[in-house]
Amino acid sequence: MRLTAAPLRQICGQRRTLATFVERDIVLLRQKLNQDNFILTKPLNPANRISTHKGDISHSDIIGKSPRDLVTSSAGHDYRVHNVTLAEYVSLTRRLVTPIYPADANLIVSLLDLHPSAAHEAGKLEILEAGTGHGALTLHLSRAIHAANSQKPKPLPSPAPDSVGGEPATEDSSGSGQTESDDALTAWKASRKAVIHTIDISPKYSKHAAKVVAGFRHGLYADNVDFHVGDASGWIKSEHERRNSDQPFLTHAFLDLPATHDHLSAVASALKNDGTLIIFNPSITQIVDCVQKIKQQDIPLFLDQTLELGNNGTSGGKPWDLRAVKPRAAPKVQSGEESSDCVQSSGSEEPEKQDQNITRDPAQTLTEAKPEEPNWTFVCRPKVGERIIGGGFLGVFRKMNNSARP
Ligand SMILES: C[S@@+](CC[C@H](N)C(=O)[O-])C[C@H]1O[C@@H](n2cnc3c(N)ncnc32)[C@H](O)[C@@H]1O
Incomplete structure (x- = not known):
């Protein structure tokens, strides 16, 4: 069976390298024809765009792409999308x-x-x-x-108000707020x-x-x-x-x-x-x-x-x-x-x-x-x-x- 990126992420317990890029990822863009021209994005957000002197790139064009895919700026320049290494970051x-x-x-x-x-x-x-x-x-x-x-440990889901006292169900009975x-x-x-x-x-x-x-x-x-x-x-x-x-x-x-x-x-x-x-x-x-x-x-x-x-x-x-x-x-x-x-x-x-x-x-x-x-x-x-x-x-x-x- 061939695994798609999303289940692979779930199996590994964390999203990473072979997966497609998702919201909040930070990626490195390298201009295809000039490897020395690169951009570290902000956390990806579909509402945002990156302005470069080679045109704009929409975050939504990067979301869903895989490492090494290309995105094209509004002025027609290609950029390759990379995972950012710790050193680059x-x-x-x-x-x-x-x-x-x-x-x-x-x-x-x-x-x-x-x-x-x-x-x-x-x-x-x-x-x-x-x-x-x-x-x-x-x-x-x-x-x-x-x-x-x-x-x-993963945070517990937000507690529903207690039906009697209106207190969150998971709050400590000592009243410490913990x-x-x-x-x-x-x-x-x-x-x-x-x-x-x-x-x-x-x-x-x-x-x-x-x-x-x-x-x-x-x-x-x-x-x-x-x-x-x-x-x-x-x-x-x-x-x-x-x-x-x-x-x-x-x-x-x-x-x-x-x-x-x-x-x-x-x-x-x-x-x-x-x-x-x-x-x-x-x-x-x-x-x-x-x-x-x-x-x-x-x-x-x-x-x-x-x-x-x-x-x-x-x-x-x-x-x-x-x-x-x-x-x-x-x-x-x-x-x-x-x-x-x-x-x-x-x-x-x-x-x-x-x-x-x-x-x-x-x-x-x-x-x-x-x-x-x-x-x-x-x-x-x-x-x-x-x-x-x-x-x-x-x-x-x-x-x-x-x-x-x-
Ligand atoms: C050159 S930076 C350290 C860079 C860091 N090693 C890194 O890799 O990013 C020096 C830092 O020491 C802090 N610093 C100066 N005096 C200090 C002190 N007495 N106690 C703790 N930090 C201090 C400064 O505020 C500054 O952020």
């Missing part, structure tokens, strides 16, 4: 802040090493993301953990095996991001995410209070916000032993500020990797060598050579001398700095032998047990 939706771009988001998700299918045995995945921004990384994270959670649907949703939320707590200080950005997340494929990934408005460190504090416990509860954290170093102590207090924290900073010196803060305040975080995000079509991130170090002996300056390494010094040692010392023979002249030691400095350079390209930086940290400090 986050890149093309109207933005209020700069998002993490898809290639970088994929790398971050990979570095976080999320295993949703193991969450049932290994324990709940709780991921903090601050700030939410556009919701671009939020969507990538949510897609990555989606398999951990069961399907959200309905059976609300109770079921609360219970389902508590039962999730993986959740993203995403927080932004701006109510406006948070609201916009929630809309962006809810807009992708009819909210396919929206229910794995809890949106919060406030300061990242403040939220962690209030969450400890709400849980009535100082115990760490986060398995993973990602920070993309100004003054990242100010939030490390709070994040470390909430991160479980060996949990992963990734920070994104536009500049390597901001990563240095974080490492410096960790040393100064003895925050139990270990810098595992420093990566420069590629923008040359490379993927995987360019490894940087970033360590707080203590020179073993006074460096011997050799004249006539220059290094492009960036070195920040905490003490009075001359940066140029440090620079050459570090460049020449790191293994012999440098040891890992202890927090209490004065005059430590930084190795801060692309790893030897790697290609040099531009972009932002990721610092990948692991939470250390106090007892497991080096």
Whole structure:
């Protein structure tokens, strides 16, 4: 028997790729003769039209079409209709802040090493993301953990008024106003095996991001995410209070916000032993500020990797060598050579001398700095032998047990 699109959707429990487009779908239109000319539609609504410089396209002409079908504008130009990918969606939706771009988001998700299918045995995945921004990384994270959670219960049909009291039949007898649907949703939320707590200080950005997340494929990934408005460190504090416990509860954290170093102590207090924290900073010196803060305040975080995000079509991130170090002996300056390494010094040692010392023979002249030691400095350079390209930086940290400090 050949299945038509509609029954296929019902069998799968959700409408998707091979089906025809329906109301509220968001689709990508690509001009047939110019693939670079594309349009991300609003949610399809038969009453709406898209105005382009190549003529108008009615939403009703798209509804009922299949992926790769053609629609023709009022000026006679053909456009091919496509399902929009997550990468296209986050890149093309109207933005209020700069998002993490898809290639970088994929790398971050990979570095976080999320295993949703193991969450049932290994324990709940709780991921903090601050700030939410556009919701671009939020969507990538949510897609990555989606398999951990069961399907959200469908809302009960609107209750008919009770024939005696006129009260809705499903309303809680306690009079709290909580309905059976609300109770079921609360219970389902508590039962999730993986959740993203995403927080932004701006109510406006948070609201916009929630809309962006809810807009992708009819909210396919929206229910794995809890949106919060406030300061990242403040939220962690209030969450400890709400849980009535100082115990760490986060398995993973990602920070993309100004003054990242100010939030490390709070994040470390909430991160479980060996949990992963990734920070994104536009500049390597901001990563240095974080490492410096960790040393100064003895925050139990270990810098595992420093990566420069590629923008040359490379993927995987360019490894940087970033360590707080203590020179073993006074460096011997050799004249006539220059290094492009960036070195920040905490003490009075001359940066140029440090620079050459570090460049020449790191293994012999440098040891890992202890927090209490004065005059430590930084190795801060692309790893030897790697290609040099531009972009932002990721610092990948692991939470250390106090007892497991080096
Ligand atoms: C560059 S955007 C993040 C973009 C996001 N990663 C994405 O992929 O769309 C930085 C966000 O951090 C938020 N922010 C700034 N300070 C904050 C704080 N103290 N706590 C939480 N969010 C903050 C800003 O409002 C802004 O939305």
